[in-house]
Amino acid sequence: xxxxxxxxxxxxxxxxxxxxxxxxxxxxxxxxxxxxxxxxxxxxxxxxxxxxxxxxxxxxxxxxxxxxxxxxxxxxxxxxxxxxxxxxxxxxxxxxxxxxxxxxxxxxxxxxxxxxxxxxxxxxxxxxxxxxxxxxxxxx
Amino acid sequence: xxxxxxxxxxxxxxxxxxxxxxxxxxxxxxxxxxxxxxxxxxxxxxxxxxxxxxxxxxxxxxxxxxxxxxxxxxxxxxxxxxxxxxxxxxxxxxxxxxxxxxxxxxxxxxxxxxxxxxxxxxxxxxxxxxxxxxxxxxxx
Amino acid sequence: xxxxxxxxxxxxxxxxxxxxxxxxxxxxxxxxxxxxxxxxxxxxxxxxxxxxxxxxxxxxxxxxxxxxxxxxxxxxxxxxxxxxxxxxxxxxxxxxxxxxxxxxxxxxxxxxxxxxxxxxxxxxxxxxxxxxxxxxxxxx
Amino acid sequence: xxxxxxxxxxxxxxxxxxxxxxxxxxxxxxxxxxxxxxxxxxxxxxxxxxxxxxxxxxxxxxxxxxxxxxxxxxxxxxxxxxxxxxxxxxxxxxxxxxxxxxxxxxxxxxxxxxxxxxxxxxxxxxxxxxxxxxxxxxxx
Numbered sequence: 001x002x003x004x005x006x007x008x009x010x011x012x013x014x015x016x017x018x019x020x021x022x023x024x025x026x027x028x029x030x031x032x033x034x035x036x037x038x039x040x041x042x043x044x045x046x047x048x049x050x051x052x053x054x055x056x057x058x059x060x061x062x063x064x065x066x067x068x069x070x071x072x073x074x075x076x077x078x079x080x081x082x083x084x085x086x087x088x089x090x091x092x093x094x095x096x097x098x099x100x101x102x103x104x105x106x107x108x109x110x111x112x113x114x115x116x117x118x119x120x121x122x123x124x125x126x127x128x129x130x131x132x133x134x135x136x137x138x139x140x
Numbered sequence: 141x142x143x144x145x146x147x148x149x150x151x152x153x154x155x156x157x158x159x160x161x162x163x164x165x166x167x168x169x170x171x172x173x174x175x176x177x178x179x180x181x182x183x184x185x186x187x188x189x190x191x192x193x194x195x196x197x198x199x200x201x202x203x204x205x206x207x208x209x210x211x212x213x214x215x216x217x218x219x220x221x222x223x224x225x226x227x228x229x230x231x232x233x234x235x236x237x238x239x240x241x242x243x244x245x246x247x248x249x250x251x252x253x254x255x256x257x258x259x260x261x262x263x264x265x266x267x268x269x270x271x272x273x274x275x276x277x278x279x280x
Numbered sequence: 281x282x283x284x285x286x287x288x289x290x291x292x293x294x295x296x297x298x299x300x301x302x303x304x305x306x307x308x309x310x311x312x313x314x315x316x317x318x319x320x321x322x323x324x325x326x327x328x329x330x331x332x333x334x335x336x337x338x339x340x341x342x343x344x345x346x347x348x349x350x351x352x353x354x355x356x357x358x359x360x361x362x363x364x365x366x367x368x369x370x371x372x373x374x375x376x377x378x379x380x381x382x383x384x385x386x387x388x389x390x391x392x393x394x395x396x397x398x399x400x401x402x403x404x405x406x407x408x409x410x411x412x413x414x415x416x417x418x419x420x
Numbered sequence: 421x422x423x424x425x426x427x428x429x430x431x432x433x434x435x436x437x438x439x440x441x442x443x444x445x446x447x448x449x450x451x452x453x454x455x456x457x458x459x460x461x462x463x464x465x466x467x468x469x470x471x472x473x474x475x476x477x478x479x480x481x482x483x484x485x486x487x488x489x490x491x492x493x494x495x496x497x498x499x500x501x502x503x504x505x506x507x508x509x510x511x512x513x514x515x516x517x518x519x520x521x522x523x524x525x526x527x528x529x530x531x532x533x534x535x536x537x538x539x540x541x542x543x544x545x546x547x548x549x550x551x552x553x554x555x556x557x558x559x560x
Contacts, residue, residue, distance in 0.1 A: 012456050013468035014449070017293055018192060018300045019257070020473070024201045025172050025294055029165035029434070036432050048433035049494040052158060053440065061164045065205035071260075074469040117159070120211075152316050153328035153437055154309070154445055160333065160438045169294070176292050188293035189354040193300065214329040298472060299537070304481045305452050309445035332438060341444045345485035351540075397439070400491075 005136075007037035009078040021071035028066060031096040031108050034080035038094065042132055051117075057126060058115035059092070066108035076100040083138045090114055090122050092133065095140055147177035149218040161211035168206060171236040171248050174220035178234065182272055191257075197266060198255035199232070206248035216240040223278045230254055230262050232273065235280055285416075287317035289358040301351035308346060311376040311388050314360035318374065322412055331397075337406060338395035339372070346388035356380040363418045369404050370394055372413065375420055425556075427457035429498040441491035448486060451516040451528050454500035458514065462552055471537075477546055478535035479512070486528035496520040503558045510534055510542050512553065515560050 009030050017023040022030075036047040043051070051057045072078055079099045086093040090113050097107045114125050125133070149170050157163040162170075180187040191197045212218055219239045226233040233251045237244060254265045265273070289310050297303040302310075316327040323331070331337045352358055359379045366373040373391045377384060394405045405413070429450050437443040442450075456467040463471070471477045492498055499519045506513040513531045517524060534545045545553070 010457075012453065013297055013472070014303045014305055014452065014456070016298050016469065018189065018296050018298060019198060019200070019260070020298045020469075021200075023294045024204075025165075025169035028168045028204075032165050032434060033432065036434070037430075047494060049158065049436065049440075052433070058159060060159070060161075060211075061208055063205070063207045064164075064168075065203070067203045068201055071200070074467060120159070150317075152313065153332070154312065154316070154443045156329065156438050157433055158436050158438060158440045160329075163434045165434055172294060173292065176294070177290075187354060189296065189300075192293070214327060298469065299478060299480070299540070301480075304484075305445075305449035308448045308484075312445050329438065338439060340439070340441075340491070341488055343485070343487045344444075344448075345483070347483045348481055351480070400439070 004081050005038055005041060005083060007034035007080040007082055009033060009080060011072055011074045011078050013074060016074065021073050024068070027068065027072065027098070027106055028064060028108070030072075030078060030080065030098065031066065031106070031110065034082045034096050034098075035094045035110060037080075038082045042136070043129075055126075056117045057129070058117035058120065059112035060115060061110060061112045062091070064108060064110045066106055068106045070100075070103050070105045072098065072100060072105045078105070084133050084136055085109065085138060085140055087125060087130065087133050087137055089124050092125065144221050145178055145181060145223060147174035147220040147222055149173060149220060151212055151214045151218050153214060156214065161213050164208070167208065167212065167238070167246055168204060168248070170212075170218060170220065170238065171206065171246070171250060174222045174236050174238075175234045175250060177220075178222045182276070183269075196257045197269070198257035198260065199252035200255060201250060201252045202231070204248060204250045206246055208246045210240075210243050210245045212238065212240060212245045218245070224273050224276055225249065225278060225280055227265060227270065227273050227277055229264050232265065284361050285318055285321060285363060287314035287360040287362055289313060289360060291352055291354045291358050293354060296354065301353050304348070307348065307352065307378070307386055308344060308388070310352075310358060310360065310378065311346065311386070311390065314362045314376050314378075315374050315390060317360075318362045322416070323409075336397045337409070338397035338400065339392035340395060341390060341392045342371070344388060344390045346386055348386045350380075350383050350385045352378065352380060352385045358385070364413050364416055365389065365418060365420055367405060367410065367413050367417055370402050372405065424501050425458055425461060425503060427454035427500040427502055429453060429500060431492055431494045431498050433494060436494065441493050444488070447488065447492065447518070447526055448484060448528070450492075450498060450500065450518065451486065451526070451530065454502045454516050454518075455514050455530060457500075458502045462556070463549075475546075476537045477549070478537035478540065479532035480535060481530060481532045482511070484528060484530045486526055488526045490520075490523050490525045492518065492520060492525045498525070504553050504556055505529065505558060505560055507545060507550065507553050507557055509544050512545065
């Protein structure tokens with residue numbers, strides 16, 4: 001099996017709102033950061049920036065959904081378990097589960113399509129990416 | 141019928157990523173800004189800040205889902221049509237539809253629960269808010 | 281004399297930290313938003329995005345300084361008086377003074393250089409911009 | 421002497437603007453993140469959040485200045501050397517120098533005052549903090 005990929009985030013003061021918890025809009029941002037971290041970890045350090053500029057592969061999002069189960073705070077690191085749950089011909093869906101101190105704080109699904117970055121036109125998932133992603137797909 | 145509530149957002153350079161469109165994580169932030177604007181418009185200028193500090197009403201989010209249909213850019217104002225689609229005993233669901241130059245760019249559903257802010261404990265929707273919200277509920 | 285240019289910002293819940301005031305890092309962001317608004321107001325609606333993409337003029341910042349005098353909150357609109365204080369051959373300095381309810385909350389100076397955007401290479405201030413900016417320069 | 425404290429930041433796609441470099445407003449945010457990291461490293465893991473909530477010590481900023489020398493990108497980690505340069509009776513000044521791949525990208529000075537957090541009232545630097553900070557003060 002192997003170990004799940006976990007992207008850690010240091011939640012801080014500036015992420016929090018007057019209710020003393022991370023502001024809601026920070027949570028999708030954290031999850032996206034984790035997905036970018038997944039690419040970096042599996043693509044020789046390349047995140048979205050290098051994918052777009054060096055590989056001419058864009059992955060714009062077409063949808064996301066999140067459930068918020070427990071507040072996120074600076075009290076503990078935010079450990080974002082991140083994995084691909086589905087790979088279609090032209091799309092990919094990632095699942096991100098954010099945990100603090102063993103408690104599931106949020107989970108979400110995030111779907112992107114693959115594009116030729118310089119044309120902003122959809123394309124099938126490039127073969128080299130498909131080869132990397134396929135063995136890592138997991139059911140939720 | 142009456143007129144739909146629309147919250148305008150001035151999308152700028154700093155909202156955009158190297159693909160020259162608003163970064164994905166900005167879109168939930170824009171939608172939340174629109175929901176806050178809805179409260180301000182219907183609650184005598186009070187947004188989440190005043191609701192929490194002056195009225196002791198919190199509305200933490202328990203879930204959201206968004207579909208992204210067309211890129212958001214600084215070329216046009218982002219007009220966020222915002223309305224309550226459902227009011228439960230202890231929860232409320234808003235729909236936000238973001239349009240630029242007549243094109244639907246995204247739509248989303250955002251569900252919060254009502255809390256006693258100083259106790260971070262759920263409560264039924266306060267009667268005065270319920271009276272304001274109820275006549276404005278619309279099907280999607 | 282004429283009227284000062286003022287860019288209004290609606291400060292909200294999501295801008296605030298657990299001290300219930302706008303988080304420090306939001307204040308430079310607000311000031312930059314005001315400078316972008318100054319360009320939009322004086323350049324036929326063009327902000328940094330259109331300047332870069334349509335006019336091939338970049339204005340990357342080389343320095344900034346800010347003094348914070350009074351907390352910024354969602355209680356009042358943040359009115360950012362913004363004007364050019366100096367125009368050099370290749371650089372421009374803006375001053376931004378942010379006020380809420382008549383109180384000066386912050387003031388700052390922000391210096392950019394002009395570049396050929398597609399080459400990221402410095403250039404003298406383009407003549408058409410210089411003609412627009414020069415009569416609006418004010419001492420602080 | 422000992423080793424300088426360096427706070428690393430993973431700059432990503434979402435930090436960048438259409439010029440393909442980190443947006444200017446992200447740079448003060450990065451520097452503040454580094455200062456918060458300095459506190460965490462020297463105060464048993466406590467950053468601003470814990471200082472405010474657990475120790476009743478606030479450190480609101482009264483001023484900052486930054487010089488931007490070279491663009492920040494996702495190509496390399498951003499290493500923020502961070503140290504206190506001055507400790508006054510009621511204030512502290514940090515210096516942050518951000519480097520990528522050996523190049524100095526920005527440097528800045530950031531001054532805060534100490535407050536009783538629950539009263540938002542200035543106070544002298546608490547003795548325990550002063551004892552930690554004093555030996556770490558460096559000239560720039």
